[in-house]
Amino acid sequence: MSSQNPIFIPGPTNIPDVLRKAVDMPTIDHRSPIFGKILHPALDGVKKVLKTTQAEVFAFPSTGTGGWETAISNTLSAGDKVLATRNGMFSHRWIDMCQRHGLDVAVVTQNWGEGIPANIFEEMLVADKAHEIKAVLATHNETATGVRSDIAAVRRALDAAGHPALLFVDGVSSIGCMDFRMDEWRVDVAVAGSQKGFMLPPGLAIVACSPRALAAAETAGLHRTFFDLRDMAKGYANNGYPYTPPVGLLNGLKLSTEMLLEEGMENVFARHHRIASGVRAAVAAWGLRLCAARPELYSDTVSAIRVPDGFDANKIVSHALNAYGVAFGTGLGDVAGKVFRIGHLGSLTDVMALSGIATAEMVMVDLGLPITLGSGVAAAQQYYRQSIGSPQQKAA
Amino acid sequence: MSSQNPIFIPGPTNIPDVLRKAVDMPTIDHRSPIFGKILHPALDGVKKVLKTTQAEVFAFPSTGTGGWETAISNTLSAGDKVLATRNGMFSHRWIDMCQRHGLDVAVVTQNWGEGIPANIFEEMLVADKAHEIKAVLATHNETATGVRSDIAAVRRALDAAGHPALLFVDGVSSIGCMDFRMDEWRVDVAVAGSQKGFMLPPGLAIVACSPRALAAAETAGLHRTFFDLRDMAKGYANNGYPYTPPVGLLNGLKLSTEMLLEEGMENVFARHHRIASGVRAAVAAWGLRLCAARPELYSDTVSAIRVPDGFDANKIVSHALNAYGVAFGTGLGDVAGKVFRIGHLGSLTDVMALSGIATAEMVMVDLGLPITLGSGVAAAQQYYRQSIGSPQQKAA
């Protein structure tokens, strides 16, 4: 019966009942006019969530990984140079994908726990007098380490260098949770998924493209059909889709964006910050520290928590599941075994967060870590109590 | 979005996803053979939950209150004498119902927080040489006060007095959660509802009748049609129902009993005891005490918690809802304003219980009560940790 427990993985998130019902649709004829009345409001809603009036939004039956592939395969050609930071598992995978597609990736390696070094980017862009770098890849929120990078700073680096490279941002675990300003930051491709801030089941790659990115799609040399933006755009223009659309998920996306916009994006961000701050207060009370190196890097959607040296963090995740029926996230890649992760994004309340914190405490004490039961809970309670009256309350 | 929070009212309970789906059926023809394949397994499942092979089980589209009315209107005649204890709101209401039906109720009044005084019952039964008392009414678990009475002791009182009165038990908030032995205790009518231990939405009055109760139905003088056991029995014998049956709820009851029996009733009871014990550990850590007067009266399905004199307990319930989106139970009747209640029955895990305890702490501190944040949580965590490996774990 533990399906009643909330989950604390950094996505897919807990799904509100109304969104489950919106996704669970009877079959409609996707070639009838009904489809356009689902599709376009969903896409328009995403635009507002992204704070863009310039970009076009596309939703593929895929995942964030498919969104990345959409970004690069529609805008680049084999041998093109791109610039990226490797500071976690997801930025690493994106780099790997570029290499497998024959791109030449200039990689800036950072310690896991650090963000994107905009200053190094700037130096490299300035040095690239020939403008060989065609795109800069930035992972807004590294889900593996709980690090939020400063995309505005990346944009400033590009501008300072007077460099025309496209700016691609992986916002899979940030969009719909933390502030994202597509137009202000002049992001060219933003990638999201249905299963994070949009609180839906997985199955949609959501890709927003600036006019420059769309123009690049006309000449890009990489092969693609399923992920071809031109086919998708042509379909949308006719209230259609280039193949069978995932109507239920699109219907869910329509309602999800309505819910987010009704709450107000600034309130949504404040709610995520509030829940996250309570979790961080608990971590501090436990005497542990985050993988993220500095407070300005702290993610409001996931906290990767370092365990004492020599302790296997994976034990926390498996014991939580086996003993208490609660799912936390394991550490991935370079930080495997060194961190466990508490996802705190999407449809989550302070009350639910407290049950995750309380579970983590039991688990750590069970496994012999020097944690005081109730200590993290009390710290989070204190934070949640004092921030009452905040937007979270209205959302609840 | 607070529909994601668990609820902590003493029923209706949190409903497992699989049971919601079992109830949410497309319409079937209830006069077709399909109906019998839902009805009879559901009724047979209830028998096993009640530990009876003697009784017949009936499920009416109604509630526990309708179950009580079924019990009395099918077995008694106007002017009949019945014996009952008033020790809480629900025993009070049952007495009131008897009086409104023209029965003569011998009421033993107890302080709210006390259980049924089997010794007094015995004295009164012994004194009733003429056997004017036709039925003894016993509320197994007083939902208003969190008091579990000893039904076996009531049976012993009847036996000691050699008294032939029928024994009716309100098991609405005990059956499916705490041990109930219909045959061993020779209960004549047991009343339950769908929305407590069976973890279903409200809408079913579940009534089990011994052969003696069914015999009484042949001669009882009180008027009834909707609640007539004879019509219902005749319907069942033909795989039918005397009117339109609530097929979805019956389908849910079929699955619910399968789930309970697969877990094992003793494991179900142990699970409830474990969750309840954690809540009680928290109450003790807060320095508060239960409405139930003594440990042997403590209910494993609901705890009514006394607040300090002069403090209005209703404020806790309203503040919890308004500030944190969590539902606790208010005090009713004699203990209105003096207690708040935490329901811990049905589909609930220790993790969910901890979120309720944590919320209660925040609420009480917000309202100025001298509670230490995290104190109750820590006590419950310690209890839950140490009882790990218990049946709850397997159920999860």
Add this chain to the structure above:
Amino acid sequence: MSSQNPIFIPGPTNIPDVLRKAVDMPTIDHRSPIFGKILHPALDGVKKVLKTTQAEVFAFPSTGTGGWETAISNTLSAGDKVLATRNGMFSHRWIDMCQRHGLDVAVVTQNWGEGIPANIFEEMLVADKAHEIKAVLATHNETATGVRSDIAAVRRALDAAGHPALLFVDGVSSIGCMDFRMDEWRVDVAVAGSQKGFMLPPGLAIVACSPRALAAAETAGLHRTFFDLRDMAKGYANNGYPYTPPVGLLNGLKLSTEMLLEEGMENVFARHHRIASGVRAAVAAWGLRLCAARPELYSDTVSAIRVPDGFDANKIVSHALNAYGVAFGTGLGDVAGKVFRIGHLGSLTDVMALSGIATAEMVMVDLGLPITLGSGVAAAQQYYRQSIGSPQQKAA
């Protein structure tokens, strides 16, 4: 997989997906303010469906049978005289219920297929100089025979006789489908259920009471608690309920009435008339006739179809289920074996109706009746085609 086929029993009906989802709610605290926001709009919606501003509406966790018991037990006393017609199984059962509650029923027996004889009622009411008749019971639509009686005529009979008897109307299979004018007809108690015109699962008895009926409830002598209107009214006044309310069904009722009122009641009635007319065209094309004696008695919610003498109509129902997975209604009582019934109420389209008609044709030919395949379908198609542009279309 035949759960995909529509059903053609005269209730419970096919349930629209949105209503199933409205009923399938997570548990809320029914003592919180949320409950009132579900309850009152639902009751207000029913008032509008009933075209009443005078009456109060009550919804019990019960069925139509419970609604009848509510009507009589709240307004009458043992020995009271009531006037009723027996012209089908449901009017028969209501009479039986009255007798079991100790009422003195003056029964006007009609052939099954006939309606209420308002002229005979008038004679009897005129003759009742002492006004011993306290209530007149009228079944608006006899579900067993597919006969709609003229309630306005019954009211005229009462008025012509200057008789003060209360007027009770069983509208279980008419309300929400065929015109019902609570105020204009001065109906004192109207009884409906959730599972017919409201297109919901069974589980609600919906009872509307005029001020005169409510006044009678203050002095009525019959025993009742579960069905007591005074307790229910007191609960509603406090946004509450006298016991655990069936929140999901009430939420469904709220949405159901919104849907009906948005469509417009006259359009709802026209839609039912259109679907029914197509079925009747098919019956005529088959060379069969209805149980209902004359066109003005034809019900728009159910057609009871007479089979040739000597043929067992039940075979049609069982063969349809076994061979084609389709549910029709059997004949009940006096017309058992003589008719089969096609329910055409609630959420049904002409397209669905055609599949029922086509199935009935196959079944009758399979069983050797002299029916031409496609004949009834063609007649119904012709009717449906020509009535296109009618309100049904907009509803679709």
Add this chain to the structure above:
Amino acid sequence: MSSQNPIFIPGPTNIPDVLRKAVDMPTIDHRSPIFGKILHPALDGVKKVLKTTQAEVFAFPSTGTGGWETAISNTLSAGDKVLATRNGMFSHRWIDMCQRHGLDVAVVTQNWGEGIPANIFEEMLVADKAHEIKAVLATHNETATGVRSDIAAVRRALDAAGHPALLFVDGVSSIGCMDFRMDEWRVDVAVAGSQKGFMLPPGLAIVACSPRALAAAETAGLHRTFFDLRDMAKGYANNGYPYTPPVGLLNGLKLSTEMLLEEGMENVFARHHRIASGVRAAVAAWGLRLCAARPELYSDTVSAIRVPDGFDANKIVSHALNAYGVAFGTGLGDVAGKVFRIGHLGSLTDVMALSGIATAEMVMVDLGLPITLGSGVAAAQQYYRQSIGSPQQKAA
């Protein structure tokens, strides 16, 4: 309310209630062992549906189009030659995809309505002494024309030529409906989708690969990441997935294959044949003919019906939707305006099929075509009646 009408597009199909519920899951941790218990039974079920013990099955969060891209991008390199027939919209699109990926496609153009010309394939394969043709692409069922090609004949052509080319089969609208023998026909890659024979919502590309195809994936030069079989295989080996898996759809696939296998694949095929034969009987009765040129090409999943010259078939589709709320399929590509399509695959009964046939009749008469109302229905009824006792009945 027309969401109650069945749909008659050739996929996505009507979804059985139990499959909708299986897909509508609460979120689980896809990195926990629970995931493997959903994934592997689903994949194993697909193997049995495909009659293969040799192949490996993969399920991507994508559609049939993505399945095609998986097939070619994992096995071929730019410049590779492939052989294909263009005989409808879907075979055309596959050819187009190959060309966009830089493959050299030898196209055999057929009239739309014809199948794959195995004899021409054989000649071309024999002529390809250098074995430049790396793969033969075959669309098992052309959804646009309702043509089923003979895959066994294509295999015989390859064998007769002693040619080692891989054999890829698009079985999107055949698998799970019409006989498919992966091992016997030595198919190297078979492509299916969730939304046709598996009766699920869209969102899964299901791809089965022979050992030869998997070996080719080790050296293929085309770029891919999202659709990379090696990443997917590595994930599966660890009960994982290379990115976020569509858990609900996989859970649905598990149940879907259980349902199909319990019914028995031969029974499933017979059921589709029976439903389709009824539709074809109706078409003949209308005096119309199918797009498919000859009976051996007739598809059991979709019928494309030619309308009289000069009549715009699209009017049928739009009028059916607007006037009756029923969805048929339009003609695509070369046969746009010349055919309309009735999908009869997945979860469909004869009763539902009759409602589609009846609707088509009304529509055609409304639009002035010389059709006799009831004529097609009668022909289909006659067929369905006489084939009663067939497997369909047991499935129902």
